[in-house]
Amino acid sequence: xxxxxxxxxxxxxxxxxxxxxxxxxxxxxxDYFLWYKKYPAEGPTFLISISSIKDKNEDGRFTxxxxxxxxxLSLHIVPSQxxxxxxxxxxxxxxxxxxxxxxxxxxxxxxxxxxxxxIP
Amino acid sequence: xxxxxxxxxxxxCKSGTSVKIxxxxxxxxxxxxxxxxxxxxxxxxxxxxxNEGSKATYEQGVEKDKFLINHASLTLSTLTVxxxxxxxxxxxxxxxANAGTSGTSYNEQFFGPGTRLTVL
Numbered sequence: 001x002x003x004x005x006x007x008x009x010x011x012x013x014x015x016x017x018x019x020x021x022x023x024x025x026x027x028x029x030x031d032y033f034l035w036y037k038k039y040p041a042e043g044p045t046f047l048i049s050i051s052s053i054k055d056k057n058e059d060g061r062f063t064x065x066x067x068x069x070x071x072x073l074s075l076h077i078v079p080s081q082x083x084x085x086x087x088x089x090x091x092x093x094x095x096x097x098x099x100x101x102x103x104x105x106x107x108x109x110x111x112x113x114x115x116x117x118x119i120p
Numbered sequence: 121x122x123x124x125x126x127x128x129x130x131x132x133c134k135s136g137t138s139v140k141i142x143x144x145x146x147x148x149x150x151x152x153x154x155x156x157x158x159x160x161x162x163x164x165x166x167x168x169x170x171n172e173g174s175k176a177t178y179e180q181g182v183e184k185d186k187f188l189i190n191h192a193s194l195t196l197s198t199l200t201v202x203x204x205x206x207x208x209x210x211x212x213x214x215x216x217a218n219a220g221t222s223g224t225s226y227n228e229q230f231f232g233p234g235t236r237l238t239v240l
Contacts, residue, residue, distance in 0.1 A: 002163075009161075036231075043124070043213050043231030044164070089164065107154060108215075108229065110164040 003027045004092050006111040014119050019077040021114050023090035026071065030092035034108065035064060035075045038087045047088075048075070080118045087113045123147055124216050126232035133204055134240055140200045141235045143214030149194035150216035154229065155187075158211045170197045204239045211236050 005024045013019045023033075031052035036044035050057040050064045050073065057064050063076045077084055091108040123146040133139050143153055151172050156164040168189050170176045176189035188200040197216075201208055215229040 004163075041211070041234060041236065043126075043215070043233050045231070046229075107166055107169055109166070110156075112163045 002112065003030075004090060004109050004111040006088075006090060006114045008114050009112070010115040010117070012117045012119055013080045015082060016079045019075075019080045019084065019116055019118070021075040021077075021088050021090075021116065023073045023075075023111050024071055025073075025092050027092070027109075028071070029094050030109070032093050033064070033066060033073050034091045034093075035062075036089045036091060036110075037084075038089060038113070040087075044089060077116075080116075082118045082120055085116060085118045087115045089113045122230040124214065124230045124232040126212075126214055126235050128235060129233060130236040130238075132238045132240065135205050136203055138200055138202045139204055139237060140198055141212055141214075141237075143197045143199070143216065143232050145195045145216040145230070148216075148230075150197075151194060152217040153191055153197040154215045154217075155189060155197075155199050156213045156215070158213060158234075164213060167199075201237065204237070206239045209237055209239045 003026050034049040035047040037047050038044045048057060048059050048062045048064050050066050052068055055066050061077055064073060066073045090111045093108050125144045125146055127142045131139055153170045155167045157167050158164045166179050167182045167187060168176045168178045170189045170191040172191045172194050178184045186202055188202060191197040211234050213231055213234040215231045217229050
């Protein structure tokens, strides 16, 4: 049962254009979402995250949008650069509570990944 | 900061042998470490959650007697694949969650570079 889905296994975008990666989830208990970038034979690197109390979070060239009613989130990269070529995973988790001393202790459920290729 | 290392980075072993993989948080203390497995072109699948000083919590379908996890200190967790078989060949990745640093990014897990296991 794939609770987090990335329906596009691959995406090619011209350098300088916008890359849009999509992610859907089925578990309504998820309320925190993250995007990771991964190169072959390396561990994922955290990119950006968003809490369910927001619908948008922006960090430099990266913006994540969340549509809770549709259970959908997307990552926008603009402008796209050749170094952005990698596999991108979205991940979801549940918020452990408002006040907690240990962050990061909730398990992540990953999507299947989208391979982004930026064409020079 | 927040560097996680894994050792070895790759290992080839004969069927029936046991292989130990180490995951270390180099510059922070991790009360919780996670072990993932990734098969080619598939998502990262959580195998188990490891808490320092207590027994690991395994995901459904993961054999705890086959994948032994030890989290003896706040900076080290080990995964031992016992009596490895060719179907255990995979890319194993650990992640570590920073222990109780209030005000830091919620739910940020730092991933190791992964270990490629090939069982002949």
